Amino acid sequence: MHEEPILKVRNLRKQFGSGCSHCANLDSNRLEKNYCTVCGTVYAVRDVSLDLYPGEILGIVGESGSGKSTLMQCLYFDTDVASGEAYIQTPALTGTNVFELSSQQKRSIRNHDYGMVYQNPVHGLKMNFSSVGNIAEKLIAAGNRNVGEMEATSKRLLGNVHIPLHRMKEEPRNFSGGMQQRVQIAKALSNNPPILFLDEVTTGLDLSVQANVLDLIKKIQRELGISMIVVSHDLAVIRMLADRTIVMLNGEIIEQGLTDQVLEDPQHAYTQQLVYSLL
């Protein structure tokens, strides 16, 4: 069956620094990892292209500093890209490179089409506002002005992520890390986004909570058919969640394919090292 990707990314580049004649041509392999020794420019993401298909979970693995999170931030418009294109398969945006849209339009995509769960809940939540309010914030941003409706939606979502009813009006700062992460997931899901970004969601959580959160993500995918990009350096998480996996190193994609294939039969030397250090 031929399917159209819901999110198509082409040649996404993010660099810190202006570059110089020494490093202008990225193919010439003159960088020290992702860093130009002459001008000090860091190429955090180097011409990454990827496709995300409807209903699939795409895993991204790689070591610290390989550009996974920067890639996510670029896709979610948290930071500007140096160059590259991204296309979202929605009726209004077909054929439009979303990186070229105005900041208002980008914000509208974030509010209507995207959900994001950050590694650190501090970035995704307002810690001094109630959990219900945190979820309502995204609904308000998407144009809802009905308190009763938003409160009902928030309560339903918080129920889905197993936050006890009597704590719904509490601020997330009083919650444990796992609970905060679940509130973040509820917030990201609040207006049924077709695309969800998960950046190291289980890192730093204890194993039982981790299992809870992973179960929840799997359930969301099964029941709501949301497409997700999951970034993690934990191969077990990737193995459990992702249908396809991309391996990043120094800002580049060095290997991609079905998760089982990448993990069972790694081709690139780095991937081999990564997989064997797990076992």
Added chain:
Amino acid sequence: MRANTHFAFFDEGSKKEIRRATLKAVAIPGYQVPFASREMPIARGWGTGGLQLTLSLIGKTDVLKVIDQGADESVNAVSIKKLVQETTGVQVTDQTEEADLIQSRHRIPEIPLTKDQILVLQVPMPEPLRPVEAREYATKRMHSEDDYSGAWLMLFEQIVKYGKTATAADHPVYVNGRYVMAPSPIPRFDNPKMHQSEALILLGAGREKKIYAVPPYTAVESLAFEDYPFAVESFEGQECRLCGSAHIFLDELIDQKTGETVYQCNDTSYCMEQLNSTEKAGVENSYA
């Protein structure tokens, strides 16, 4: 008034700077225009923004009224009046109708203002989004992108926690359908007075170095959710114990001796006027 000083305390450069910011503010209703706030002989946070607007606007023939939380005789109002009078020699008044220029803290007078008047409001916190976002560059960006979910979120939180919007004062408003503005800490009761006001309303925040404005006949709409409409403070069934007025903003006072709750006009000049007119009517009746 000494002839060798500038008129109205400020040097001409300062007046020009403040007037320039004011003009821009009038041109973009509700937008906070940054300006070079001057050092004043009163402390920042005590009405320096309003005072700077007043001193940049005032002319020799103007009549000034200064209100502090509805009162004409409180220390703050009196000191500001004295300063302006000593540096300009203008006439001051307590009567709302007589004044051309009204500087006020936390109230809009009960008597409707006219197109010949300018209302200057003192503002402690000009940024309605500050409680949700501490960084100025972020709030500026939110204003430019029409991103007011933070202001709505604050009201939502109050409804979730208290069952109603609990803004005692400074309930945020949409100005001309574009900018969300802090109307200064006026009670909700005064918010509707800003809507299509005949008088020019200028707001000055000296400490925060911002000037903004509601030009005459501009739409000013208080933020409210569909199922929780905006409501002003209700004084249903209460009236002023001195002048007997109802349907105005009343102060709730507790009688120290009896422990009883009594109500009284917050706008002292309005109360005085009501008392005088009944007195006058009484005198005229007894003579007739």
